[in-house]
Amino acid sequence: MSDTAETLENLLKEDRRFEPPADLASNANLTAEAYDAAEKDREAFWAEQAERLTWDTKWDRVLDWDNAPFAKWFTGGKLNAAYNCVDRHVEAGKGDKVAIHWVGEPEGDTRDLTYADLQREVSKAANALTELGVETGDRVAIYMPMIPEAIVAMLACARIGAPHTVVFGGFSADALASRLDDCQAKVVITSDGGYRRGSASALKPAVDEARTKTDVVRKVLVVRRTGQDVAWDDDVDVWWHDVVDSASEEHTPEAFDAEHPLYVMYTSGTTGKPKGILHTTGGYLVGCSYTHWGVFDLKPDTDVYWCSADIGWVTGHSYIVYGPLANGVTQVLYEGTPDTPERGRWWQIIEKYGVTIFYTAPTAIRSFMKQGHEIPDRSDMSSLRILGSVGEPINPEAYVWYRHVIGGDRTPVVDTWWQTETGSIMISPLPGVTHGKPGSAMKAIPGITTDVVDDEGNSVPNGSGGYLVVTSPWPSMLRTIWGDDDRYVDTYWSRFKKQGYYFAGDGAKKDSDGDVWVLGRVDDVMNVSGHRLSTTEIESALVSHPKVAEAAVVGAKDEDTGQAVCAFVILREEAGDGGPEIVQELRQHVRKEIGPIATPRQIMIVPELPKTRSGKIMRRLLRDVAEHREVGDVTTLADSSVMELISEGIDKGA
Numbered sequence: 001m002s003d004t005a006e007t008l009e010n011l012l013k014e015d016r017r018f019e020p021p022a023d024l025a026s027n028a029n030l031t032a033e034a035y036d037a038a039e040k041d042r043e044a045f046w047a048e049q050a051e052r053l054t055w056d057t058k059w060d061r062v063l064d065w066d067n068a069p070f071a072k073w074f075t076g077g078k079l080n081a082a083y084n085c086v087d088r089h090v091e092a093g094k095g096d097k098v099a100i101h102w103v104g105e106p107e108g109d110t111r112d113l114t115y116a117d118l119q120r121e122v123s124k125a126a127n128a129l130t131e132l133g134v135e136t137g138d139r140v141a142i143y144m145p146m147i148p149e150a151i152v153a154m155l156a157c158a159r160i161g162a163p164h165t166v167v168f169g170g171f172s173a174d175a176l177a178s179r180l181d182d183c184q185a186k187v188v189i190t191s192d193g194g195y196r197r198g199s200a201s202a203l204k205p206a207v208d209e210a211r212t213k214t215d216v217v218r219k220v221l222v223v224r225r226t227g228q229d230v231a232w233d234d235d236v237d238v239w240w241h242d243v244v245d246s247a248s249e250e251h252t253p254e255a256f257d258a259e260h261p262l263y264v265m266y267t268s269g270t271t272g273k274p275k276g277i278l279h280t281t282g283g284y285l286v287g288c289s290y291t292h293w294g295v296f297d298l299k300p301d302t303d304v305y306w307c308s309a310d311i312g313w314v315t316g317h318s319y320i321v322y323g324p325l326a327n328g329v330t331q332v333l334y335e336g337t338p339d340t341p342e343r344g345r346w347w348q349i350i351e352k353y354g355v356t357i358f359y360t361a362p363t364a365i366r367s368f369m370k371q372g373h374e375i376p377d378r379s380d381m382s383s384l385r386i387l388g389s390v391g392e393p394i395n396p397e398a399y400v401w402y403r404h405v406i407g408g409d410r411t412p413v414v415d416t417w418w419q420t421e422t423g424s425i426m427i428s429p430l431p432g433v434t435h436g437k438p439g440s441a442m443k444a445i446p447g448i449t450t451d452v453v454d455d456e457g458n459s460v461p462n463g464s465g466g467y468l469v470v471t472s473p474w475p476s477m478l479r480t481i482w483g484d485d486d487r488y489v490d491t492y493w494s495r496f497k498k499q500g501y502y503f504a505g506d507g508a509k510k511d512s513d514g515d516v517w518v519l520g521r522v523d524d525v526m527n528v529s530g531h532r533l534s535t536t537e538i539e540s541a542l543v544s545h546p547k548v549a550e551a552a553v554v555g556a557k558d559e560d561t562g563q564a565v566c567a568f569v570i571l572r573e574e575a576g577d578g579g580p581e582i583v584q585e586l587r588q589h590v591r592k593e594i595g596p597i598a599t600p601r602q603i604m605i606v607p608e609l610p611k612t613r614s615g616k617i618m619r620r621l622l623r624d625v626a627e628h629r630e631v632g633d634v635t636t637l638a639d640s641s642v643m644e645l646i647s648e649g650i651d652k653g654a
């Protein structure tokens with residue numbers, strides 16, 4: 001904690017301030033009055049936001065919180081999410097407007113899809129899914145690269161009321177299998193592969209392997225993207241171009257209940273088993289559409305928007321698919337890595353398409369910062385007017401660099417705090433209202449109420465730290481954890497049960513103005529490059545290796561990735577010293593079990609782990625070792641000499 005406090009002191013000394021540009025402020029979508037309006041009557045405020053969607057049947061109640069913490073929003077209302085994201089724009093005469101400027105990784109490999117194109121593709125895919133036996137309520141998994149078909153697939157599912165679960169393409173076959181199993185996905189939509197770092201990277205083999213671990217899947221729908229060879233099972237595998245291309249372009253969207261499940265997104269919690277976060281239709285779409293319009297000050301007729309996230313994460317769901325498309329924007333979708341074929345690729349894309357709003361993650365900004373300003377300076381990025389950041393705290397230096405080098409000192413930077421669970425942005429500056437403070441996400445946006453509280457749930461005074469909570473329900477909140485209502489109540493609503501607050505799992509501090517500085521997780525969840533990883537999940541992966549007896553994982557500070565995975569491993573006696581390749585072998589094992597993002601930066605083979613008398617591993621001490629600090633207070637250890645043993649062992653090994 002002392003270390004965090006120190007970082008914080010440094011952060012709070014940060015006194016640069018950036019006023020909103022005058023022209024933006026005078027013409028802003030969300031103004032200061034919105035805070036007052038929302039405060040006066042929160043439900044009326046949300047009802048007004050809900051009017052940005054097209055409802056088949058209007059709701060009769062804005063919020064039903066009778067069975068808290070199980071929320072229902074816009075009860076009695078009916079709508080179709082895909083209709084809202086696609087058809088209604090075509091009906092409004094915007095069929096020829098480009099919805100997606102798609103940029104494949106190989107140079108010159110591009111496609112533009114208009115809203116009319118999207119309507120045709122989504123309708124065909126919806127018909128094909130129905131043909132494959134998918135019914136309303138069935139779960140469909142999507143395991144795909146960043147190609148237009150991924151978005152088409154999501155919208156086709158939404159259109160027929162089949163909740164999708166998108167699994168990030170970087171996850172392993174094992175991780176995929178456990179997700180398929182947990183939500184009992186009947187169909188998987190995938191592709192032969194996608195382009196990453198200059199070459200074709202396969203995806204279908206992981207689906208094939210996942211199918212050997214679970215038998216829930218009936219059909220696998222495969223898009224041909226790279227043309228690489230794939231194994232084929234005639235009973236199960238179906239080519240997209242065989243069944244979708246030939247399907248009818250006519251499809252009438254059915255209106256579903258506002259609370260109809262839209263999707264399940266798996267995210268790491270504090271136990272080994274990922275949580276399936278459930279989002280439903282009406283409230284979620286209201287949250288995405290409202291925040292995308294308000295926080296990015298979207299002017300749909302002139303803006304060109306680009307969010308660099310992968311659709312396999314919630315950011316891709318809310319700010320590539322549902323928010324932007326509900327708002328009828330033109331956006332860029334890029335398949336590959338930022339440095340392929342060269343390090344200026346992103347900036348060239350911004351120049352080429354005249355991107356005006358750009359949303360990315362601090363980890364990416366830090367890696368560009370390292371490469372210097374010369375590379376971005378080669379591209380004309382004067383079209384940019386707003387920059388966004390999400391995924392982890394943005395350090396003031398990265399914020400200022402982003403604003404200066406990428407935004408030419410014109411663009412506000414909106415540092416947006418939210419989570420898979422919150423569905424949409426919760427805390428953020430408003431670009432036309434708030435003066436930017438590098439490093440602070442500032443305060444809850446209109447309609448959202450948050451606080452920082454102590455252990456008892458009391459609001460802390462300005463200048464103090466505590467736990468970040470949301471103090472009233474909001475439309476895009478998660479509804480439960482798929483198949484596990486108890487875990488939902490337990491994880492988010494039991495800590496501050498008396499007050500009825502949502503516990504976000506983040507620590508935060510209020511500065512002297514009452515603005516929020518998010519400090520990071522207070523639970524056993526790590527944040528590596530803006531991706532959530534559970535320490536326990538990686539520990540279980542390590543322990544599943546035959547040579548491992550025990551493992552403890554901590555997130556250690558890392559200049560590039562924010563946090564990095566550091567593992568301490570006790571080998572089984574019969575494994576001896578594990579052999580010269582043991583560390584490599586274990587890193588490979590974690591990659592295979594979970595995926596490349598979970599690969600430990602460092603694995604230390606140790607004779608013991610520091611435990612309290614009740615057997616709890618003291619990760620705080622291991623973090624000291626991993627971050628090369630003097631080891632803190634060891635008096636609560638069952639055996640206080642353990643830390644010496646560990647340090648000695650590591651010194652010898654190094």
Ligand code: WT7
Pocket residue numbers: 267314315389390391392393394415416417418419420421441504505506518519520521527530531532
């Ligand atoms: C966790 C949620 C939200 C989409 C991407 C990640 C951290 C997120 C910020 C921010 C400080 C942030 C928190 C949060 N986080 N945005 N602007 N400042 N921290 O979604 O995987 O559900 O992770 O990311 O720790 O709890 P996620």
